[in-house]
Amino acid sequence: MRSEGGRGRVSVHPSAIVDPGAKLARDVSVGPYSVIGPGVEVGEGTTIGAHVVIDGRVRIGRRNQIWHFASIGAPPQDKKYGGEDTAVEIGDGNTIREYVTINRGTALDTGVTRVGDDNWIMAYVHFAHDCRIGSHTIFANACQLAGHVVVGDWAIFGATTLVHQFVHVGAHAFTGMGTYLPQDLPPFVRAAGNMAKPYGINSEGLRRRGFPAETINALKRAYRALYRSGLALEEARRELEAQRASCAEVGLFLEFLDATKRGIIR
Numbered sequence: 604m605r606s607e608g609g610r611g612r613v614s615v616h617p618s619a620i621v622d623p624g625a626k627l628a629r630d631v632s633v634g635p636y637s638v639i640g641p642g643v644e645v646g647e648g649t650t651i652g653a654h655v656v657i658d659g660r661v662r663i664g665r666r667n668q669i670w671h672f673a674s675i676g677a678p679p680q681d682k683k684y685g686g687e688d689t690a691v692e693i694g695d696g697n698t699i700r701e702y703v704t705i706n707r708g709t710a711l712d713t714g715v716t717r718v719g720d721d722n723w724i725m726a727y728v729h730f731a732h733d734c735r736i737g738s739h740t741i742f743a744n745a746c747q748l749a750g751h752v753v754v755g756d757w758a759i760f761g762a763t764t765l766v767h768q769f770v771h772v773g774a775h776a777f778t779g780m781g782t783y784l785p786q787d788l789p790p791f792v793r794a795a796g797n798m799a800k801p802y803g804i805n806s807e808g809l810r811r812r813g814f815p816a817e818t819i820n821a822l823k824r825a826y827r828a829l830y831r832s833g834l835a836l837e838e839a840r841r842e843l844e845a846q847r848a849s850c851a852e853v854g855l856f857l858e859f860l861d862a863t864k865r866g867i868i869r
Contacts, residue, residue, distance in 0.1 A: 664696075698724065
């Protein structure tokens, strides 16, 4: 094990196994019976609980809290994976609760599963290979993300939300408990159900984050054009183009529609 700033600043329980090739920064603590592999880097102030396994090429940032029995960096659950040198990258200030599993990437994608900063990831959540999670998100218990899923900043997932592979979820989106997302969920939109259906704008979340009332009202108008007007998708797109002039955030709807490959829930 290599440490920054001296070994005395790293706390490793006697029962933990930390490979000599692992790199632990100052003020990192490792709990009982945890196993840290040779390709792991852990940033300053991160706490690793009991019975945690971190293996493969994994880089974890600063001030993360990783709770008991989490598994980070294990090989992807993908039969095409042939042992390629892929990775997991996790930012700063994340809370990763019990039994969370985050698999490394695959050579068929970017080769990296990424998690941003300040995410709240509750027990039994799974991020499959090549997922890209933004920052400031919340994943309630037992959310399951298949491979190649992309999640924007500030998205919130209700408990047991299931997300199909390659689905994109926009910034500030929200899902209810037990939601299944087979297609992309645009930014700012609330969805619930199996199959998922749209249920308006995430107004309360936007208010809590300081969005002004006029912006929220403009996003509601955009939502009505996309989901309640009866317009075909291309017609709704033209209406959103007109609305973008008075609200820049409406442009995020258009950018999302231009990028979607699976289509949006509608």
